[in-house]
Amino acid sequence: MRDKEAIAVAVTKTLYDESPELIAKHGERGREKTLQDMRYNVEHLTPAVDLGDADMFAKYVKWLDDLLRARGVDTKYTRRCLEMVRDEASARYDADAAGAINDIVDVGLGEVAAA
Amino acid sequence: MMTPAEDFLSALLRGDRRGANQLVDAALDSNPDLRSLYLDILQPAMREVGRLWQENGISVADEHLATAIAQAAMGRAFERSYVWHDRRTPTLIAACAEDERHQMGLRMLCDLLELEGWDTTYLGASVPVESLVAIVVKRKPDVVAVSATIAPHLPRVRSAVGAIRGSGLSPMPLIIIGGLAVGGDEELARRLGADLTASDASEAVRVLRDQFAQR
Numbered sequence: 161m162r163d164k165e166a167i168a169v170a171v172t173k174t175l176y177d178e179s180p181e182l183i184a185k186h187g188e189r190g191r192e193k194t195l196q197d198m199r200y201n202v203e204h205l206t207p208a209v210d211l212g213d214a215d216m217f218a219k220y221v222k223w224l225d226d227l228l229r230a231r232g233v234d235t236k237y238t239r240r241c242l243e244m245v246r247d248e249a250s251a252r253y254d255a256d257a258a259g260a261i262n263d264i265v266d267v268g269l270g271e272v273a274a275a
Numbered sequence: 276m277m278t279p280a281e282d283f284l285s286a287l288l289r290g291d292r293r294g295a296n297q298l299v300d301a302a303l304d305s306n307p308d309l310r311s312l313y314l315d316i317l318q319p320a321m322r323e324v325g326r327l328w329q330e331n332g333i334s335v336a337d338e339h340l341a342t343a344i345a346q347a348a349m350g351r352a353f354e355r356s357y358v359w360h361d362r363r364t365p366t367l368i369a370a371c372a373e374d375e376r377h378q379m380g381l382r383m384l385c386d387l388l389e390l391e392g393w394d395t396t397y398l399g400a401s402v403p404v405e406s407l408v409a410i411v412v413k414r415k416p417d418v419v420a421v422s423a424t425i426a427p428h429l430p431r432v433r434s435a436v437g438a439i440r441g442s443g444l445s446p447m448p449l450i451i452i453g454g455l456a457v458g459g460d461e462e463l464a465r466r467l468g469a470d471l472t473a474s475d476a477s478e479a480v481r482v483l484r485d486q487f488a489q490r
Contacts, residue, residue: 203427211466216426223329230331 221268383476
């Protein structure tokens with residue numbers, strides 16, 4: 161996947177712009193951890209897209225949501241991040257590749273119900 | 276009443292190396308089968324350690340301490356179980372994919388094969404592709420095993436397999452891949468270029484035993 165770091169940075173910035181309460185709750189350290197988590201999201205999305213394996217990404221999303229909820233991060237933020245990763249990543253590809261990215265992330269989102 | 280796996284987990288979470296070793300000794304006294312110790316006690320305990328970290332029940336330091344104690348216990352258990360013998364075939368080189376640090380499953384595989392008379396070369400965590408290919412070319416093993424626990428390392432598994440196949444070795448070693456990221460998925464293993472896969476160390480021993488029984 162192209163521009164992995166740019167995707168992670170863009171998603172983190174947008175998330176904190178949209179949700180200023182996150183800084184109040186988790187501080188600057190939380191923002192750094194979010195950036196690292198976005199890098200992991202992109203790293204996990206890459207082989208799933210490469211291998212066309214939506215199930216692989218879905219398992220990761222379920223695992224991630226369990227992990228983050230245990231650390232006080234609501235599922236709504238996880239979902240929002242994944243939506244933004246999807247949109248940032250698919251915007252960098254042609255229609256076919258973008259479609260594959262969208263499909264795989266959407267299967268992952270299906271693992272973590274909206275509140 | 277706690278199971279042996281729960282007792283062992285409890286020792287790991289206390290950071291009690293001595294207690295963990297005593298439990299390993301007691302387990303081998305009552306059942307000298309190393310495979311049972313690894314698969315029925317150590318593996319479930321370590322999976323629970325991973326789950327507890329995921330649930331924020333223990334810290335990264337706790338997890339690393341538990342891993343270190345479990346690995347030391349494995350070393351003790353293996354040395355207690357191993358009987359020197361003359362047969363040292365087939366041969367296998369085992370490596371975690373580059374950047375992959377979860378290595379206990381691969382070490383279990385090597386230990387269990389050693390007990391069956393194989394000669395294994397265990398390279399452990401995060402082996403760079405060029406390094407792996409160099410040692411494979413030098414030692415010409417019958418089998419190369421590559422492991423990855425997390426999905427982002429699958430491209431590195433594919434690179435390693437591709438580089439071994441591109442090395443020009445003849446005969447080409449059999450290549451088996453495993454770890455949680457592969458999960459014993461045969462179709463995925465084929466797509467990554469491997470010959471074989473298995474869902475855990477015990478199954479890998481069975482798969483490899485079958486391969487070499489046919490020869």
